[in-house]
Amino acid sequence: xxxxxxxxxxxxxxxxxxxxxxxxxxxxxxxxxxxxxxxxxxxxxxxxxxxxxxxxxxxxxxxxxxxxxxxxxxxxxxxxxxxxxxxxxxxxxxxxxxxxxxxxxxxxxxxxxxxxxxxxxxxxxxxxxxxxxxxxxxxxxxxxxxxxxxxxxxxxxxxxxxxxxxxxxxxxxxxxxxxxxxxxxxxxxxxxxxxxxxxxxxxxxxxxxxxxxxxxxxxxxxxxxxxxx
Amino acid sequence: xxxxxxxxxxxxxxxxxxxxxxxxxxxxxxxxxxxxxxxxxxxxxxxxxxxxxxxxxxxxxxxxxxxxxxxxxxxxxxxxxxxxxxxxxxxxxxxxxxxxxxxxxxxxxxxxxxxxxxxxxxxxxxxxxxxxxxxxxxxxxxxxxxxxxxxxxxxxxxxxxxxxxxxxxxxxxxxxxxxxxxxxxxxxxxxxxxxxxxxxxxxxxxxxxxxxxxxxxxxxxxxxxxxxxxxxxxxxxxxxxxxxxxxxxxxxxxxxxxxxxxxxxxxxxxxxxxxxxxxxxxxxxxxxxxxxxxxxxxxxxxxxxxxxxxxxxxxxxxxxxxxxxxxxxxxxxxxxxxxxxxxxxxxxxxxxxxxxxxxxxxxxxxxxxxxxxxxxxxxxxx
Numbered sequence: 001x002x003x004x005x006x007x008x009x010x011x012x013x014x015x016x017x018x019x020x021x022x023x024x025x026x027x028x029x030x031x032x033x034x035x036x037x038x039x040x041x042x043x044x045x046x047x048x049x050x051x052x053x054x055x056x057x058x059x060x061x062x063x064x065x066x067x068x069x070x071x072x073x074x075x076x077x078x079x080x081x082x083x084x085x086x087x088x089x090x091x092x093x094x095x096x097x098x099x100x101x102x103x104x105x106x107x108x109x110x111x112x113x114x115x116x117x118x119x120x121x122x123x124x125x126x127x128x129x130x131x132x133x134x135x136x137x138x139x140x141x142x143x144x145x146x147x148x149x150x151x152x153x154x155x156x157x158x159x160x161x162x163x164x165x166x167x168x169x170x171x172x173x174x175x176x177x178x179x180x181x182x183x184x185x186x187x188x189x190x191x192x193x194x195x196x197x198x199x200x201x202x203x204x205x206x207x208x209x210x211x212x213x214x215x216x217x218x219x220x221x222x223x224x225x226x227x228x229x
Numbered sequence: 230x231x232x233x234x235x236x237x238x239x240x241x242x243x244x245x246x247x248x249x250x251x252x253x254x255x256x257x258x259x260x261x262x263x264x265x266x267x268x269x270x271x272x273x274x275x276x277x278x279x280x281x282x283x284x285x286x287x288x289x290x291x292x293x294x295x296x297x298x299x300x301x302x303x304x305x306x307x308x309x310x311x312x313x314x315x316x317x318x319x320x321x322x323x324x325x326x327x328x329x330x331x332x333x334x335x336x337x338x339x340x341x342x343x344x345x346x347x348x349x350x351x352x353x354x355x356x357x358x359x360x361x362x363x364x365x366x367x368x369x370x371x372x373x374x375x376x377x378x379x380x381x382x383x384x385x386x387x388x389x390x391x392x393x394x395x396x397x398x399x400x401x402x403x404x405x406x407x408x409x410x411x412x413x414x415x416x417x418x419x420x421x422x423x424x425x426x427x428x429x430x431x432x433x434x435x436x437x438x439x440x441x442x443x444x445x446x447x448x449x450x451x452x453x454x455x456x457x458x459x460x461x462x463x464x465x466x467x468x469x470x471x472x473x474x475x476x477x478x479x480x481x482x483x484x485x486x487x488x489x490x491x492x493x494x495x496x497x498x499x500x501x502x503x504x505x506x507x508x509x510x511x512x513x514x515x516x517x518x519x520x521x522x523x524x525x526x527x528x529x530x531x532x533x534x535x536x537x538x539x540x541x542x543x544x545x546x547x548x549x550x551x552x553x554x555x556x557x558x559x560x561x562x563x564x565x566x567x568x569x570x571x572x573x574x575x576x577x578x579x580x581x582x583x584x585x586x587x588x589x590x591x592x593x594x595x596x597x598x599x600x601x602x603x604x605x606x607x608x609x610x611x
Contacts, residue, residue, distance in 0.1 A: 060508055060604035080600060081513060087603075088510035098505050098607065102247030111506070115515035119236050159509070 004035040004198050005057055005167060009066035011223075012052055026052055028223040030066070036166075039189060039199040039212060043228070044220035050202035051095055053220065054169040057200060058092045059083050070167065088116065091160035095171040095202075097152045099144040099159075106131065106140040109158045116163070130158040135184055149176040157185050161192065168192055170201045174211055186212035241522035251495070256531040258488050259583060263535025264542070265481040267579045271543045273467075274571050280463045282568060283400055284456050286347060288427035289436050291454045292443070302422040303451075310446045311428055316435050317443070322423030324409055326416040328381035331371035337379065337416070339409035354391055359408040362387040366395065367402040379405065382417030485583070489590045496520070496594035503598045504606025513599030517592065524591040532583055536576050544569055 010030040013023075026049040034040050034057070044050050055061045056068060059075055068076040075086050091112070099108050109131060110123040131137040134154045144152060153176045160168060170189060174182035190213045193199045201212060209217070217228040245252045292311065294303040305322035312320050324339035338344060340356050340363065357363055362377055368389075370377065378386045385407075393401035407415070416424065428443075430436050436455045444451055506516055542550070598606060 055604045058508070060607075061602050084507065084510075084512035084514075087507070088512075090510070092508055094508075098501075098508075100247075100502065100505070103243075107243070112509040112511075114237065114240050115511045120239065123236075163510075 003071050003166075003196070004033055004038075005200070006033045006069040006072075007031060007057075007066065008069065010056065010063050010068065011065035012049070012056060012061070013064040025064070025223055027056075027063075027220075030223075030225050032218070032225050034198050034200055036196050036198050037193055038215035039193045039201060040216045040218060041208065041212070041214040042200060042202045042218050042220055042225070043204060043206065043208075044202075046204055048204075048220045049223060050204070050220055051171050053225075054092070054171050054200060054202050058090045058167070058169045059087050060092070088112075088163075089166040091163070091165035091168045093153075093157050093160045093168075093170040093173045095175075097156035099147075099152055099155060101143070101145050103144065104140065105136070105142050105144055105147070105155050108144055108155055109162055111159060112163050126162055127158070130162045131155075133184075133188060134158050135181060150178065150181060153177060154181060154185065157188070161188055164192070164195070164197075166197050168197050168199045170199065172203055173201060174203070174208055175205070177211075179211070182208075182211040237518070238522055238526075241519055242526055244519070245523055245526060252527055255488070255491070256527050258484065259528050259531035259587065260535040260538070262481055262484055262488070263532045263579055263583055264538045266478070266582065267536050267539035267575060268542050269478060270575045270579065271539055271572060274575060275543060275568060276467050277464070278568050278571055279399065280467070281460060284459050284463075287456065287459070289430045289433055289456055290428040290439070290443070292426040292428060292447070293424075293452045293454075294447075295450050295452045300424075302418050302424060303426060305421050305423045307447060308426055310448075311426060311443065314439060314442050314446055316431050316439050317428055318431050319429030321427050323425050323427050324412045324416065324418060325424050326381070326412075328379050328415050330368065330377060330379055330405070332369045335368060335379070335403050335405050337381075337405045337407055337412055339412035340406045341409070344406065349394055349397065351394065353394065357387075357390060357406060357408050359410050360387055361390045361408065362411075363391045363393060363406040364389050365393050365401040365404040366398050368405060377405065379415055381415035383414050385411050385415050387411060485586060489586045492524075492587065492590040493594050496591065496598070500598060500601075500606045500609050503595075504601075504603045504608075507599070507603035508607065513596070516599050517595045520591050520595040521588060524588055528584055528587050532580050536579065540569075540572060544572075 007030045010027060010032075011025055012027040013025045030053070042050050042053065052061070056063055056076070059068075063076055067074045070086065070089075075083060078086065100111070103111075106124065106127045109127040113123045113126060128137060128140060131140055134157060136151065136154045136158060139147065139151060139155065144155065147155065153173065157170070157173055160170070168189065173185050173189065177185060186208075189199050189201065193215070201208065201214070208214075218225045219228050292303070292307075294301045303322070308320035308322060311317050321343075325337060327334050327336055329335075342356060345354050345356055346352075354363055364377065368377070370389075372378070375389050376386060377389055378384060387405075387407060393404065393406075412418075413420070413422075418424070430439060433456065437457070440453050440455070443453060503516055506519075507513075511519075
């Protein structure tokens, strides 16, 4: 039984997208396993469908065809209530950080912890710990509106990693980072994989491999995933 | 309640603070609505109950002698004729009427121990001697303080020795209680005559059935009023004025509709945030619970404040406005001491009336959003 993520005949088509190539299918016939304990890099040109694939893997969308299995369970076919609960095991770094304005950095980071067990002291402790590991602890009390692009992205990474998820989807996690902080983010993703998480990173820049120790590199082209030697 | 649940309530409160202006405005609107609706309901209920209570303390039937020229005094011996009717258990002559005081017309009544007990059950009043008066709080002096000159069939100067307690103001506002001899002089009543007869019946439900036989018992034409007649008279008077109060409900209902629409619009505007929470592992149930907690944190205190304000308006120290607005008193409006015992069901009713659509709007929009895929919400919300 696999503890990773698996795509079986996965296809995704945006509604009302008939005029686009591939008859509107952005992703088609993807059969791929993302093993636990590995960092898989997906590259491709802008618009290739990297983010969409990550959203599908994270359970934020349902595939048009095929299915996604997590630990051999067809999570993409589950009813919303079960998928909601499964999503607690997923951490996602969005390309657009989606931080909540009006909340502080620390409050944004602990957002995934609130509906789970625990109490504010524990949330704070976990939040500060991950912020410290991302060299962002000094930002904890600040409003997110006051942050730079790189800082916002590190806060978004902290939010994704705060509860040590089993599945981590990182969309351009180092795009706005200087090399030092990019290595920091890369190291945390590597550590997550080393403790057994599935880590899928989408990036259009090959330099990302300098900062993240990648196990597999796949290229998304014409809606399909191909290994990059 | 677990610490975790407290923490979630605290988090809901923290979320409210991210939009303090909008949420304050929402609380103000809900509170104002609660005040408007509760005031109307409390007033209607309180006036009806209080009037019924006060009338219950009065006689079951009142017999007045009538002639072609109007009212005429009635021989007090007629009480004996009334008591010949089976079912009549009590008959007493009453001496009362209206005369002029410096400020305008006032009601005078002859005091006896029964009347004193009726007006002031606490026992702080005594029967006035000749030349003395007990007056209501609406009676004012224009000359010597403490001395009242009344003008009826003759002129009588009386010294005011006591005032009726505040809680009797609804019934004693313009009343002057005098010694029977002073009252007769002012009304021009001969000894042995009375203004009317107050009758008690064995069972109040019998009162209507007794009217024909009672009318035949007197050798002169009479007009007989029942307690029900009096109740209808007051209800009609309050109802006419109360119709104005109903106008308050139109904007209140419109405001409620707008409030619900505003909540739905705000929730739909929050699609991106809901989508984000779902993406971060919040279940639909967590999100609905958060939204409902937020709604309750805004709604419940606002409704509580609204209910308290309405209670204060109807029962509080500044409640003279009721007399001005509903009863038409232009000056010296009486302080209404209404019965607060019926307020609790009205509070529950209004809380339900307001909370139900408020929570329904929150629940409906939360459920619709919670059922959507997170990425759809995130995309449409941006």
